[in-house]
Amino acid sequence: MTHALYPSLYQINTRVWLSQLSSQFGRQATLDNIPDAELDSLADLGFDWIYCLSVWQTGAAGRQLSRTNLQWRAEFEAQLPDLQEEDICGSGFAITAYRLNAQLGEPGALVRLRDRLHLRGLKLMLDFVPNHTAPDHPWVQEHPDYYIFGTEEQLAQQPQNYILLDLPQGPAIFAYGRDPYFDGWPDTLQLNYSNPDLQTALVNELSGIAGYCDGLRCDMAMLVLPDIFQRTWGINTEAFWPMAIQKVRDQHPDFVFMAEVYWDLEWTLQQQGFDYTYDKRLYDRLRDQVARPVREHFWADLDYQQKSARFLENHDEPRAAMTFPCPVHKAAAVLTYLSPGLRFFHQGQLQGWPKKVSVHLCRGPEQPNDPALKTFYQHLLAAMRLDVFRNGQWQLLACRSAWEGNWTADCIIAFAWQADAGQRAIAVVNYAPNQSQCYLTLPWPDLQGQVFRFEDLMGSEQYVRDGGSLILPGFYLDLLPWEFRVYNLIELQY
Secondary structure, three states: OOOOOOOEEEEEEHHHHHHHHHHHHOOOOOHHHOOHHHHHHHHHOOOOEEEEEOOEEEOHHHHHHHHHOHHHHHHHHHHOOOOOHHHEOOOOOOEEEEEEOHHHOOOHHHHHHHHHHHHOOOEEEEEEOOOEEOOOOHHHHHOHHHEOEOOHHHHHHOOOOEEEEEEOOEEEEEEOEOOOOOOOEOOOEEEOOOOHHHHHHHHHHHHHHOOOOOEEEEOOHHHHOHHHHHHHHOOOOOOOHHHHHHHHHHHOOOOEEEEOOOOOOHHHHHHOOOOEEEOHHHHHHHHHOOHHHHHHHOOOOHHHHOOEEEEOOOOOOOOHHHHOOHHHHHHHHHHHHOOOOEEEEEOOHHHOOOOOOOOOEOOOOOOOOOHHHHHHHHHHHHHHOOHHHHHOEEEEEOEEOOOOOOHHHHHEEEEEEEOOOOOEEEEEEEOOOOOEEEEEOOOOHHHOOOEEEEEEOOOOOEEEEEHHHHHHHHEEEEEOOOOEEEEEEEEEOO
């Protein structure tokens, strides 16, 4: 398999995917029943990774909680108007065992799916949930010391954060899994990282999971950092990630770790061994629809940026088609996916699906496709397959005012890309609701004395420009609100 410097990933809700296939087949579909044509189509789109969400075994306790929580139930009914009880299968993050969910196939089906993906040049990513387990995980009965206990006073004062459970040795109060800013997740129990035996057990789990896949997305990875854990629970712990990641890589040197992470802790987790960290701050700035903070985000060191997972939606965020008006959506996507890093796409995003599907559900609604977004993403994915965007050198370009007093140059964000073979490209976005102009000085001194054709990879426009003029006064741009251009520069021979 080829290894791009800047790969792309496609996230699929596995249970919903197989539910759709089951409806087509008229029988229960497993991973083994996924048609070759479906996998071929994912490879043909140019993805490097398939991230299969919610493949692990869940239990009756989590499922029952999902079905009886009234607040969750209202959310499910809004997402799936014809909701049935069997559609609520419990959160894929309330895990009872890191083995394939029996509803998705026999255990060997996961390895067979991985191998089928490998035949198409695709790698498989799965989930790891470090912070908590389901309340009916075997460890609760066999190793209750792996968990954080509460007191009767805490249970009385914070029933949203603690629960009384029966154990063979008698009843005990457990803490729900949570982060320091919100109430607990009532379908989970909190693991205690101050117990070295727990850390050893989790490393063993990771080593086992690494036999099924090529990488892991680690849920809320920052919660087990010692300072965050201390802030949440008042308990001192030893660092987990550097040790755990190294242990896995001792056996699987190319194994990839991606962290779901917030609170400006991305660099911390990169330093602890993660290959990629969620870039939620870029998403937030794009959602705010102001160009300057977006541009300033790209001032960060390239070492940091190339380990950033860039996204416009995932299973936790609202659908991009509902968050960003269509012109803004397209402009934001060009900036997100033509910047350096891991390019993270979500099932349904390419079609502009409007409804988010909860991780508690194993069936989703029928959703309409947005023809304009579907066509846009076809062009964008085709552009992303060019080597210049997958392996090239990236830099942020300065935009100069087109004339004195014209402030709109501040609304334009521009990237330059160059591949080792001499291929050049630029991506330019007017990230503003107003028309904007600027001069763009291209960063290649050898343009002087040459002539180039600019081919718009997202449209049909072409321009011929003298290389010297691209340096001084620069490439003139006049863009409508939210307009973008992605140009491939082709040297013309005369």
